[in-house]
Amino acid sequence: MVGNSNLKKWKFSLHKSSPAPEKTKTKSKSKSQPKPLDEFICPISGSLMFEPVVVSSGQTFERRSVEVCRKLNFIPLIDGSKPDFSTVIPNLALKKAIRNWCQSTGADLPCDAPDYSSVNDSVTKLMSKLSECDGDVRFRVSERDLIAKMAEKPAVVLTHAQTQLNPRSVYHNRFYSSSSEESVIANVPDTPPLPLVTRPLCYSSSPSASTSSEVVVDETETLDNSSTLDEQSFVTKLQNVDVFEQEQAVILLRKVTRTDEEARVSLCTPRLLAALRQCVSSKYVVVQTNAVAALVNLSLEKTNKLKIVRSGIVPPLIEVFKSGCSESQEHAAGSLFSLSLEEENKTAIGVLGALQPLLHALRSDSERTRQDSALALYHLSLVQSNRVKLVKLGAVSTLLTLLETGLAGRVLLVLCNLAASSEGKSAMLDSNAIECLFQKLRNEKVDSNESTRENCVACLYSLSIGSMRFKGLARAARATEVLRVVEETGSERAREKAKRMLMMLRERDDEEGRDWDALLEGGMTQSRYRGISTEF
Secondary structure, rough: OOOHHHHHHHHHHHHHHHOOHHHHHHHOOOOOOOOHHHHHHHHOOEEOOOOEEEEEOEEEEHHHHHHHHHHHHHOOOOOOOOOOOEEEEHHHHHHHHHHHHHHHHHHOOOOOOOOOOHHHHHHHHHHHHHHHHHHHHHOOOOOHHHHHHHOOOOOOOHHHHHHHHOOOOOOOOOHHOOOHHHHHOOOOOOOOOOOOOOOOOOOOHHHHHOOOHHOOOHHHHHHHHHOOOOOOHHHHHHOOHHHHHHHHHHHHHHHHHHHHHHHHHHHHHHHHHHHHHHHOOOHHHHHHHHHHHHHHHHHHHHHHHHHHHOOHHHHHHHHHHOOOOOHHHHHHHHHHHHHHHOOOHHHHHHHHOOOHHHHHHHHOOHEEEHHHHHHHHHHOOOOHHHHHHHHHHOOHHHHHHHHOOOOOOHHHHHHHHHHHHHHHHHHHHHOOOOHHHHHHHOOOOOOOOOOHHHHHHHHHHHHHHOOOOOOHHHHOOOHHHHHHHHHOOOOOHHHHHHHHHHHHHHHHHHHHHHHHHHHHHHHHHHHHHHHHHHHH
């Protein structure tokens, strides 16, 4: 017994003193971790994101970092940007990308969100650092320096007459086609939407079309200096605390980007967009109006459209619709229209809340605002998620009430897109859209705008497909006589759709006229005879 006891103790001692697992553990600890991509790192916590979220300004952060920033009421970042933390949306695509990267590289996947206290310390240090930077650069300026800077500038006297130079240009028909090229071919998957206008109505390449907000003290000197200003110079002037410097910078930026395509591409950098975003939110009318107008010019280049939306400039544009002046709202509508032409921007613009302001802008006093807002809604409604949002916002009734206005052509484009979805179709049928559309066709003269008639027929054709309610509603609206007129006098596409709807209505009339009891009785008799003959 004593020997066995010593043997057990000896075995336990050998197992306990074995250094092999410790060496393996030490070796695994010394293994270097691969460096993750910058997109995987939270700009606030500085660590690999466990639960990335997209905020209203379009930027992505760790959810825990957003919670801390909200509690501490901290907004600006080290690069000068000011994220909007009002809305938080999970970034599932980025979370999956981080997981795939960790699996492919062997890096450790975060198992939990970062510790609240560590994130709180990081945000506190960042606040302290920004406070020092702001104090050194912006606010610690002595009165002597201010007086010296004021002495360097000659006195400038601006009168009311000078602010009214170069009045805004009138509506140019050359930007919009009067033919039926803007009509939509509904329910034809192989046919893409026909090309529409690609430049906002508020844009003009002519320098003489400058609006009243472009207050230029010395136009010759300003244009001469424009060739020497680079991106850094613009950023410095846009971030200047002197409002007059900001005004001159945004006016010059607007002029430079009006016709110079190369300047639009070279100047559209994250730093300039961050500075321009602050000017869009400015309470000074001249600064805000010219900043939004410059944004319209930058958005004309296809390579810039995605950059602009990702810079977080859409939420300030939405605020312009709510509190900006009439001219600023014109340019804001033009900006959203131009940005919505990019396929990757459509969903983001809808998520950020631009649909409701655009719907409200359809009743604006400005013709430019109404037209560009309607075209922005058309392009945004090409995406299913935005169609659902528009239906929930009550867009159908709003659009139907605008059919008798000068905006009918643009409104019908949006209704055609809504009719292509099940949610939009149900809402339109419930809102008496059949009666409204047939009444619009009935009131339209044969020699009127053909695109309006064609889009109206296309919308009705979309509603007729797969709908059991269409026939009853169409009969109540006396659709047959209207469709026969379109079949005789409409365009080729309108005639084809009218012909199909007439055939559909006739087929259903024939079905209702049949004696289903006799047919069923005859079918039973025939089957009985077939059964008897089989037995013989």
